[in-house]
Amino acid sequence: MAVAIEKLNRLGLNRDDYKGAHTTLCAGCGHNSITNHIVKALYDSAIEPHLIAKMSGIGCSSKAAAYFVEHAHGFNGAHGRMPSLATGAKLANRDLVVFGVSGDGDTASIGLGQYCHMIRRNLDMTYIIENNGVYGLTKGQSSATADLGSRPKRGPANRYEQIDISALAIELGASFVARSFSGDGKQLVPLIQAALAHRGTGVLDVISPCVTFNDHEGSTKSYAYVKDHDAPVNTPDYIAPLEEITVDYEPGTGQDVELHDGSHILLRKIGPDHDARDRMAAMRLLFEARQSGEIVTGLLYVNPEADDLCTREALTSRPLAQLPVEELRPSREQWDALMAGLA
Amino acid sequence: MTGDVLNDFCIQAATVNGSGSQSSNLVITKALHHMGIPVAAKNVFPSNIEGQPTWYDIRVTPQGYQARKRTVDILIAMNPATWERDVANVRPGGAVIHEAALPRFGAADRDDVSWYPVPFARLAREKLEAKPDLRKYLQNMIYVGVLAELIGLDPAAVEQGVRDQFRTKPKAADLNLAAVQIGVDYTRENLVKTDPFRVAPMDGTRGTVLLDGNRAAALGSLMAGCTVLAWYPITPSSSLCEAFIDYAERYRVDAATGERRFAAIQAEDELAAIGIVLGAEWAGARAMTATSGPGISLMAELTGLGYYAEIPAVIFDIQRVGPSTGLPTRTMQGDLSFVHTLSHGDTRHPVLLPGTVLEVYEDAQRSFDVADRLQTPVFVLSDLDLGMNLWMTAPLPYTERAVDRGKVLDAEALEQVTEWARYRDVDGDGIPYRTLPGTANPRAAYFTRGSGHDEQALYTEDPDVYAANVDRLRRKIEGARTLLPAPLVEEAGNRVAICAYGSTHHAVVEARHQLADHGVETDYLRIRGLPLHPAVAEFIARHDRVYVAEQNRDGQMEALLRQELPGELADRLRSIRHFNGVPIDAEAISDPVLAGEQAQREPAEHQAVDAHRVPVA
Numbered sequence: 035m036a037v038a039i040e041k042l043n044r045l046g047l048n049r050d051d052y053k054g055a056h057t058t059l060c061a062g063c064g065h066n067s068i069t070n071h072i073v074k075a076l077y078d079s080a081i082e083p084h085l086i087a088k089m090s091g092i093g094c095s096s097k098a099a100a101y102f103v104e105h106a107h108g109f110n111g112a113h114g115r116m117p118s119l120a121t122g123a124k125l126a127n128r129d130l131v132v133f134g135v136s137g138d139g140d141t142a143s144i145g146l147g148q149y150c151h152m153i154r155r156n157l158d159m160t161y162i163i164e165n166n167g168v169y170g171l172t173k174g175q176s177s178a179t180a181d182l183g184s185r186p187k188r189g190p191a192n193r194y195e196q197i198d199i200s201a202l203a204i205e206l207g208a209s210f211v212a213r214s215f216s217g218d219g220k221q222l223v224p225l226i227q228a229a230l231a232h233r234g235t236g237v238l239d240v241i242s243p244c245v246t247f248n249d250h251e252g253s254t255k256s257y258a259y260v261k262d263h264d265a266p267v268n269t270p271d272y273i274a275p276l277e278e279i280t281v282d283y284e285p286g287t288g289q290d291v292e293l294h295d296g297s298h299i300l301l302r303k304i305g306p307d308h309d310a311r312d313r314m315a316a317m318r319l320l321f322e323a324r325q326s327g328e329i330v331t332g333l334l335y336v337n338p339e340a341d342d343l344c345t346r347e348a349l350t351s352r353p354l355a356q357l358p359v360e361e362l363r364p365s366r367e368q369w370d371a372l373m374a375g376l377a
Numbered sequence: 378m379t380g381d382v383l384n385d386f387c388i389q390a391a392t393v394n395g396s397g398s399q400s401s402n403l404v405i406t407k408a409l410h411h412m413g414i415p416v417a418a419k420n421v422f423p424s425n426i427e428g429q430p431t432w433y434d435i436r437v438t439p440q441g442y443q444a445r446k447r448t449v450d451i452l453i454a455m456n457p458a459t460w461e462r463d464v465a466n467v468r469p470g471g472a473v474i475h476e477a478a479l480p481r482f483g484a485a486d487r488d489d490v491s492w493y494p495v496p497f498a499r500l501a502r503e504k505l506e507a508k509p510d511l512r513k514y515l516q517n518m519i520y521v522g523v524l525a526e527l528i529g530l531d532p533a534a535v536e537q538g539v540r541d542q543f544r545t546k547p548k549a550a551d552l553n554l555a556a557v558q559i560g561v562d563y564t565r566e567n568l569v570k571t572d573p574f575r576v577a578p579m580d581g582t583r584g585t586v587l588l589d590g591n592r593a594a595a596l597g598s599l600m601a602g603c604t605v606l607a608w609y610p611i612t613p614s615s616s617l618c619e620a621f622i623d624y625a626e627r628y629r630v631d632a633a634t635g636e637r638r639f640a641a642i643q644a645e646d647e648l649a650a651i652g653i654v655l656g657a658e659w660a661g662a663r664a665m666t667a668t669s670g671p672g673i674s675l676m677a678e679l680t681g682l683g684y685y686a687e688i689p690a691v692i693f694d695i696q697r698v699g700p701s702t703g704l705p706t707r708t709m710q711g712d713l714s715f716v717h718t719l720s721h722g723d724t725r726h727p728v729l730l731p732g733t734v735l736e737v738y739e740d741a742q743r744s745f746d747v748a749d750r751l752q753t754p755v756f757v758l759s760d761l762d763l764g765m766n767l768w769m770t771a772p773l774p775y776t777e778r779a780v781d782r783g784k785v786l787d788a789e790a791l792e793q794v795t796e797w798a799r800y801r802d803v804d805g806d807g808i809p810y811r812t813l814p815g816t817a818n819p820r821a822a823y824f825t826r827g828s829g830h831d832e833q834a835l836y837t838e839d840p841d842v843y844a845a846n847v848d849r850l851r852r853k854i855e856g857a858r859t860l861l862p863a864p865l866v867e868e869a870g871n872r873v874a875i876c877a878y879g880s881t882h883h884a885v886v887e888a889r890h891q892l893a894d895h896g897v898e899t900d901y902l903r904i905r906g907l908p909l910h911p912a913v914a915e916f917i918a919r920h921d922r923v924y925v926a927e928q929n930r931d932g933q934m935e936a937l938l939r940q941e942l943p944g945e946l947a948d949r950l951r952s953i954r955h956f957n958g959v960p961i962d963a964e965a966i967s968d969p970v971l972a973g974e975q976a977q978r979e980p981a982e983h984q985a986v987d988a989h990r991v992p993v994a
């Protein structure tokens with residue numbers, strides 16, 4: 035019997051080593067596609083499975099953390115509280131590759147505060163929002179990321195402004211913000227790889243249609259709508275550290291961004307000329323797209339120089355979790371001096 | 378002058394907060410301590426930054442009583458807003474040192490106290506070479522001098538007190554000493570002592586230091602190897618976190634590189650604070666947070682996650698008066714039953730109940746061991762009185778003790794075991810084995826979740842699996858009964874006993890002396906943790922009546938005891954409740970016990986024993 039020879043990554047692992055439990059989500063759910071792209075990105079980037087900490091909140095999307103990299107620790111926390119749990123995990127062990135999966139309800143409503151503060155601290159993690167504009171797990175209630183005027187499956191059109199989690203992230207000083215679509219693996223996989231390589235919060239706002247509750251006519255998060263209105267500004271190529279850059283493009287049509295670990299993200303520009311290092315330009319792009327009803331995708335903004343949380347806290351390079359207690363106590367002399375000062 | 382009252386009286390400084398009176402009061406406290414006179418200081422302060430009334434009670438007793446006393450023997454009146462009320466509180470025969478400009482009529486017109494008018498403002502203006510804003514602070518240092526001269530504080534002890542207070546600022550120390558001297562000189566030249574209160578050096582503080590519980594908690598956490606602190610500011614717990622940061626910056630920063638062996642995150646709220654703690658503990662670091670009632674309410678959600686997913690965590694609850702925002706700067710033991718079962722569903726958390734500063738230090742260390750051993754959040758319940766006031770305590774002993782990190786399997790240990798399941802009870806104690814993220818062994822990984830899970834940590838809604846799992850959790854926490862410190866028992870075969878916990882202890886000590894003076898000898902049981910140690914029920918079984926004294930309205934500990942004890946023992950309990958926000962005093966216990974025992978002798982006349990108090994300040 036012929037055995038298919040699996041391609042191995044740099045660590046000698048094959049793609050199956052990055053798979054997780056079997057999905058329990060609906061067939062056709064955008065979240066499942068994203069899971070596949072996550073598997074590919076982690077495999078392509080050859081991340082050590084045991085160093086990955088998979089974090090999530092609560093929701094269909096958050097369940098997905100169980101569906102990739104079985105041999106990584108995972109933490110399906112509480113609704114909207116993943117950023118704080120992830121912050122603690124990273125502080126405790128800065129060697130971990132913290133990888134988060136959230137939903138739009140999880141991030142933009144109950145977890146909005148923690149989302150903002152994670153970004154403000156520039157916690158080094160990859161943070162994917164599987165954005166379907168609806169609460170899937172609780173059966174179709176409206177979400178704060180649904181566009182004004184977008185029609186739910188039942189009831190009147192959405193009367194409220196949407197919270198644009200990408201624009202909000204940029205406003206908050208996020209160091210890496212990309213928007214993508216669950217159906218566009220070609221764009222999403224290198225974006226995930228770049229977010230992994232980026233030292234800081236890598237926000238990936240991924241439109242991920244909910245086939246059960248938000249894929250109908252009138253929804254602005256349906257497969258049909260997204261396909262019609264997807265307006266990519268760039269398609270990225272991820273080049274690992276030390277890898278030769280073979281992609282080349284016409285002058286003025288590409289942007290090369292070097293990330294902290296020496297890897298590169300090469301952005302092939304499409305449509306309007308967008309400089310992904312320009313925060314104001316990214317804001318303008320998102321505002322204009324919202325006006326026109328288009329969904330801009332691609333790497334919107336990146337700032338590889340921003341210090342991440344552990345750097346700002348001047349943490350020792352060794353994981354705090356591994357420091358022996360002797361290194362954490364003052365010496366007896368210091369202690370005696372301290373006590374003498376209290377007498 | 379009616380005789381001499383030596384080393385046994387209460388001084389109350391009534392000032393305006395934000396006026397620097399805290400320094401003056403600490404100088405007096407420290408000077409007394411340096412003279413060997415046992416001292417107890419209570420700061421009764423407002424929830425405000427500047428301009429509101431604040432009182433500082435300094436009590437000296439030869440016995441070293443640490444509880445608050447209701448009477449005021451010497452009043453230092455500096456606040457016009459509370460002046461009349463403050464004077465009215467002075468006991469007959471007491472003394473009033475006051476700003477001369479304060480008018481002496483109405484309630485302030487008494488002829489049964491000694492008056493010492495001092496023109497503080499004028500003295501400061503005329504005699505102090507300092508800028509006006511600084512003068513405001515120094516004005517309060519003048520009253521230190523007046524008091525010192527009147528009661529006979531040793532000038533050397535006062536100087537030492539000032540130098541302690543301004544340790545890092547020698548110039549400020551000199552300026553303050555000059556202000557003290559102005560008070561001394563004025564008193565010598567203008568005032569005639571007519572009150573009986575006097576101090577003389579004694580040998581009652583040797584081997585003790587002055588320390589607040591919050592600093593002790595910070596030091597205990599430091600010694601336990603806590604590396605992650607996450608907090609959201611709230612009185613009266615902030616000073617615990619700030620102290621931890623202080624000490625960590627002193628002892629945990631690499632001098633050469635500036636690298637830190639700790640992380641202290643001021644979180645966006647208490648939801649995030651406990652989230653950071655749980656995330657850090659999940660990944661293997663020792664982590665803690667400190668908060669008070671409002672923060673505890675917010676932490677309910679994730680504490681339940683910690684309990685169910687079996688993640689260690691240490692939470693200091695420095696209790697203040699609730700409900701809601703309550704009285705933010707007043708003390709209470711009001712969170713006991715809430716924290717013990719915090720969060721929805723069936724939960725139960727170990728709770729440590731330190732009663733002294735030394736115990737706060739020990740329990741802080743112990744809490745991390747208990748949390749690691751049981752893989753569950755642990756609460757340390759302190760309160761504003763214990764946490765923020767200065768207490769006389771033995772110096773905290775240095776620790777070389779190894780820490781107990783509990784059942785953690787590393788990559789190597791995993792090699793040794795043939796089978797491992799995250800939530801399997803292998804040892805029969807309900808405590809499973811855990812692994813940490815980052816463990817280089819493919820078998821280490823598991824998926825932590827707050828939803829239903831089986832032994833392998835896989836999702837399940839199976840009724841039997843669910844029931845077996847939460848029943849194991851119950852057994853696991855049952856183990857805390859003997860893991861937590863046994864109650865402190867003082868027993869001499871009496872039929873009547875007092876039961877207390879936490880900072881109420883200090884009032885009990887004194888109340889028992891008062892009761893003995895009235896012919897009521899009592900035994901004493903001090904509970905040190907929840908769930909209750911078996912020795913608690915045994916003790917109660919040996920007594921006819923047990924008065925449970927606590928600082929809350931509903932008798933929370935008494936209710937908890939009733940719930941656990943067989944009816945026959947529950948019937949022996951009597952509840953004493955003090956809940957006005959100021960620390961409990963001895964009479965709040967001895968009065969109702971006396972009344973109760975009286976009623977016992979005259980069974981026809983039933984008497985209530987609740988000691989509901991009206992606020993005094």
Ligand SMILES: Cc1ncc(C[n+]2csc(CCOP(=O)(O)OP(=O)(O)O)c2C)c(N)n1
Nearest residue numbers: 093094095113137138139140168169170171
């Ligand atoms: C505190 C709390 N409130 C409410 C819920 C119920 N709940 C579970 S998932 C969810 C919404 C999930 O929506 P989203 O994050 O968009 O995920 P999706 O299912 O759409 O992928 C809600 C409200 C909960 N688990 N916890």
Ligand code: SF4
Nearest residue numbers: 060063094170244245
């Ligand atoms: S309900 Fe929607 S979001 Fe949830 S699994 Fe089904 S398709 Fe996906």
Ligand SMILES: [Mg+2]
Nearest residue numbers: 137138166168
């Ligand atoms: Mg959703």
